[in-house]
Amino acid sequence: MMRAAVLLAALLATAAAHAAEPIRIGITTILSGPTADRGQSEQYGAQLALDRINQAGGVLGRPVEAFYADNACKPAVGVPATRRLIEQEHVPVVIGALCTPVTHAIMPMMAEAKVPLVIATSAGQDFVDASGPGGNDYAFKTIPSEVDIAHALVRWLQTQDVKSVAIVADAGGFPQANAVAMAKAAAEAGMKVTDQATIAPATTDFAPLLDKLKATAPDRLWTMLGKSTTGFFRAYEASGWKVPITGRVDLAAALGAVSPGFRPSLSDLTSVAVFTPLLDKPGVRDFVLAYQARFQLMPTQRSFFVYEATYLVVDAIRRAGSDQPAAIEQALKTTAMPSLLGGTYAPDPHNHAHTPLFILGMKNGNPAVIATEQ
Incomplete structure (x- = not known):
């Protein structure tokens, strides 16, 4: 009886430890070189989101942890760095890559590995054209294109x-x-x-x-x-x-x-x-104030879209009930997560979301939002 009790306790301890293992997400961005500040703004956006997600209990009863790959805005650096996220860190989803040439370079690799790639800040329409009917089912673009x-x-x-x-x-x-x-x-x-x-x-x-x-x-x-x-x-x-x-x-x-x-x-x-901290919406005001308090900086569009992309992948994991790549991919295809900007991240057939855009103008000599275009 004592031996059975000890075995049961060990099994319960192992199960509890497994349940507490973090859910991993990958982020590849520019963390070195002359434009590293841009990547840092993405990292800050992700950190703010993860702080809030984990303070609220994480997802599936587990905390969420980001694993970063510095792509230095060079495909020769970005491809192996992203491969490391998949093969060594075993992340089931990647957000990235900010730098357009790196995003182009890693897209086929991600598709071959069957790991979803959330393109949160690379703006090109060519990413949209290449996704869904374009042949790549694993690329999801969340920021508006040109x-x-x-x-x-x-x-x-x-x-x-x-x-x-x-x-x-x-x-x-x-x-x-x-x-x-x-x-x-x-x-x-x-x-x-x-x-x-x-x-x-x-x-x-x-x-x-x-x-x-x-x-x-x-x-x-x-x-x-x-x-x-x-x-x-x-x-x-x-x-x-x-x-x-x-x-x-x-x-x-x-x-x-x-x-x-x-x-x-x-x-x-x-x-x-595509984003402005001047936008007078409660969620945006809250994000801007929290970002400024944490980092003593004004958030950029990169900060914001990676912040929401982090929530998007966590929401997909929650709805899928799994942190497996195939389950996340299917959940991303069916997302209707609202954006703080208005609208939702529901993807079109090319896995591309369409959030509102904003016209900025001058009011009393200062920049201000003067119109919203859906």
């Missing part, structure tokens, strides 16, 4: 009776993909594209470009700028051109580039955003 963003902005511009746009973007894959998407969305909506220009790297004299764009007399000037923001907006001020600027604009950088006396002239400046 096509979603362009169509949302065009819809809003139509409400402003805009009939034509000139498009200007920095060189590079991301700005150019957005410029192409905007030109196509505008044309599809019957909006004239009067010109489409690319800013060469290291450009310092923007006056000729502005003169060329001005000659086409567009109703709006659409911009997608990075390092050229300061020089471009200073040249815009000097040009005397009053056409309103829209696009994917860093409003704070644009306002900081011009003289204080010129800022009122940017009262019609607008931008489209």
Whole structure:
């Protein structure tokens, strides 16, 4: 009898220990190199979500733990780092990879391993096209693509009776993909594209470009700028051109580039955003305040979408009743988890969710949300 009791106690202890083993999720992002701050913002978003999930009891009676792989924004680093998550850490789902070339490189590997990949921050429409009917059943894209963003902005511009746009973007894959998407969305909506220009790297004299764009007399000037923001907006001020600027604009950088006396002239400046901490929704306000309190930083769109992606995979595990990859994949396909932004993460046939987008403008001299596009 004593021996049976000891054996039973040992079995119960083993079962309890197994029940307490963390459920693992993988996250691959940029944690080294010149853009490591971007990956850190993703890591912070995941940490905040996991803190809250585990404080609420975890999932399936177990805590949830993230295992990170630094991909350094290099496929040669990202592929083996992600493979380690699957083969050594045995994660049943991965969130990543922030860096577009790495995301492209790991997608086929994830599909071959039959482990779901939640693409929370890589924006490209090509990820959408490659998923579901595109052949990859294991890729799930949760952030809007440049096509979603362009169509949302065009819809809003139509409400402003805009009939034509000139498009200007920095060189590079991301700005150019957005410029192409905007030109196509505008044309599809019957909006004239009067010109489409690319800013060469290291450009310092923007006056000729502005003169060329001005000659086409567009109703709006659409911009997608990075390092050229300061020089471009200073040249815009000097040009005397009053056409309103829209696009994917860093409003704070644009306002900081011009003289204080010129800022009122940017009262019609607008931008489209997938997330903004300015959004006056209870869940977003709570997220922003909690993030600031924990990390002493303002959250970025990367922070937010990885925060919600963490909840999304945990919700899938809960609904599946399992932390096995196949069960998680099927649960992700049927998710209807609400987003704090509004709407849900219900995927379309290409495993792509469609959350609302936001039009930012100026109110009393400060950036503010002026419209929502579903």
